[in-house]
Amino acid sequence: MPNEDPKVTLRFLGTSHGLPEPDRFCSCALVETGETRYMIDAGAPPVSLCRRAGIPVQTIRACFVTHLHGDHANGLAEFTDYLNYFCKPDYDPEIYLPERAGVEALLRWVEVVGGGLRRPLSLYAYGPGQVYCRKGFALEARPSDHLKGARPAYSFAVTAGGRRILFSGDVSGPLDEFMAHAALERWDAVVIEAAHNDLDASAEKLAGLDTGLLIVNHINPRRNADRFGALARAVPFRCELARDGDVFEL
Numbered sequence: 587m588p589n590e591d592p593k594v595t596l597r598f599l600g601t602s603h604g605l606p607e608p609d610r611f612c613s614c615a616l617v618e619t620g621e622t623r624y625m626i627d628a629g630a631p632p633v634s635l636c637r638r639a640g641i642p643v644q645t646i647r648a649c650f651v652t653h654l655h656g657d658h659a660n661g662l663a664e665f666t667d668y669l670n671y672f673c674k675p676d677y678d679p680e681i682y683l684p685e686r687a688g689v690e691a692l693l694r695w696v697e698v699v700g701g702g703l704r705r706p707l708s709l710y711a712y713g714p715g716q717v718y719c720r721k722g723f724a725l726e727a728r729p730s731d732h733l734k735g736a737r738p739a740y741s742f743a744v745t746a747g748g749r750r751i752l753f754s755g756d757v758s759g760p761l762d763e764f765m766a767h768a769a770l771e772r773w774d775a776v777v778i779e780a781a782h783n784d785l786d787a788s789a790e791k792l793a794g795l796d797t798g799l800l801i802v803n804h805i806n807p808r809r810n811a812d813r814f815g816a817l818a819r820a821v822p823f824r825c826e827l828a829r830d831g832d833v834f835e836l
């Protein structure tokens with residue numbers, strides 16, 4: 587019987603930790619099902635990078651931001667200005683932020699740099715639980731303790747074309763809260779950030795995941811590169827250190 591699920595790929599536009607590196611933009615990834623794309627975090631300039639890579643920006647159907655730190659959200663200024671200035675209202679991707687203040691600030695920014703709001707924009711504030719569910723793509727936000735509860739931060743559990751993908755978002759050091767839900771399910775891919783957890787110390791915990799692929803993201807090359815080998819040897823599944831431009835087929 588033919589497999590009717592579409593091809594699903596994960597494309598990394600930015601893989602750096604909080605600071606851009608000479609060869610890495612900050613966190614931004616695309617989940618691609620055929621010619622439809624969903625953006626997870628926007629720490630890189632997504633319009634510039636898509637155009638450079640020959641990806642039609644208007645194939646991005648929605649954008650989800652795990653938390654409102656600049657290294658996950660600064661690219662929204664570029665994306666929304668592009669929508670406001672260059673796109674007709676029939677291209678209307680939904681943009682989901684975890685704080686109402688972010689929606690208001692972004693709208694105001696777009697208004698200022700665009701000399702007014704030229705079209706409606708679909709900006710939403712989301713909370714924990716099911717954020718989005720359309721044909722072939724669903725996203726659930728799971729609270730992360732990255733900001734110690736002072737402000738919201740999330741991991742994203744994604745279902746795309748029948749594949750299950752978990753994005754850690756930013757976590758806190760010990761990974762206990764993340765593993766408490768991540769280890770309960772089977773994943774096709776888990777994307778784990780490496781800026782707030784020590785890959786050496788995390789290896790044993792991450793080995794408890796049930797996944798076909800572990801992708802390390804949010805990388806500080808001076809800190810993470812030499813520790814990656816130990817992690818890759820410690821886990822019983824494929825493990826990759828993501829670079830900008832990498833594409834993983836799931």
Ligand SMILES: [Zn+2]
Pocket residue numbers: 603604655657658756781804
């Ligand atoms: Zn970050």
Ligand SMILES: [Zn+2]
Pocket residue numbers: 653655732756
């Ligand atoms: Zn952060």
